Ligand SMILES: Cc1ncc(COP(=O)(O)OP(=O)(O)O)c(N)n1
């Protein structure tokens with residue numbers, strides 16, 4: 403499978419996203435439901451460094467067993483400790499070209515981009531894909547800013563062509579996912595609609611079912 407195809411249903415989660423639940427069990431269910439990529443995003447959580455590494459190892463083992471790419475959010479050090487598939491960084495994080503140098507040519511580098519300029523710069527700096535968002539309003543990231551909507555994906559796709567992998571993120575629910583891929587995204591990245599669902603397995607299945615074969619413009 404090309405990495406671009408792994409972006410179809412990209413589950414993002416840390417322990418803070420599933421209060422009262424075991425993140426390991428949530429990930430197992432999401433995998434059973436058909437997620438195609440996973441990002442370990444431990445953010446403002448109660449875990450200390452050692453606990454973060456331990457949880458990361460457990461989640462990564464499950465991903466390995468199911469051939470799911472395991473991406474670490476923000477932290478290049480953690481990605482290297484865990485020998486992760488890749489890292490995802492935002493505009494406020496370390497510069498993408500420096501991160502590319504640190505992680506080498508073989509790991510996946512994801513970069514957040516809201517605008518065409520940020521998208522162009524991200525790929526020039528060595529990104530393998532960009533995360534565009536927030537698509538819709540979200541309570542999972544208090545500093546996410548105003549939604550840019552699927553129109554931002556459409557604009558970047560139309561200007562840059564089909565070669566560049568794009569995933570939409572932010573406030574995406576199963577019923578809204580077709581709009582995001584219809585605008586030209588290769589897939590959707592999701593926290594709460596899967597991690598907080600009564601059945602993460604059922605939620606993941608619903609995403610895939612509703613996205614069906616809807617493709618880029
Ligand atoms: C797939 C994907 N896209 C965007 C983001 C957001 O990254 P960032 O802007 O650095 O914000 P934080 O996630 O670090 O709060 C992402 N994590 N994943």
Ligand SMILES: Cc1ncsc1CCOP(=O)(O)O
Pocket residue numbers: 535536537539540541542543546571572573574591592593594595
């Ligand atoms: C990490 C991130 N980056 C932009 S919006 C967002 C939060 C996505 O979470 P949810 O899918 O629960 O809206």
Ligand SMILES: [Mg+2]
Pocket residue numbers: 475476490491492495
């Ligand atoms: Mg970040």
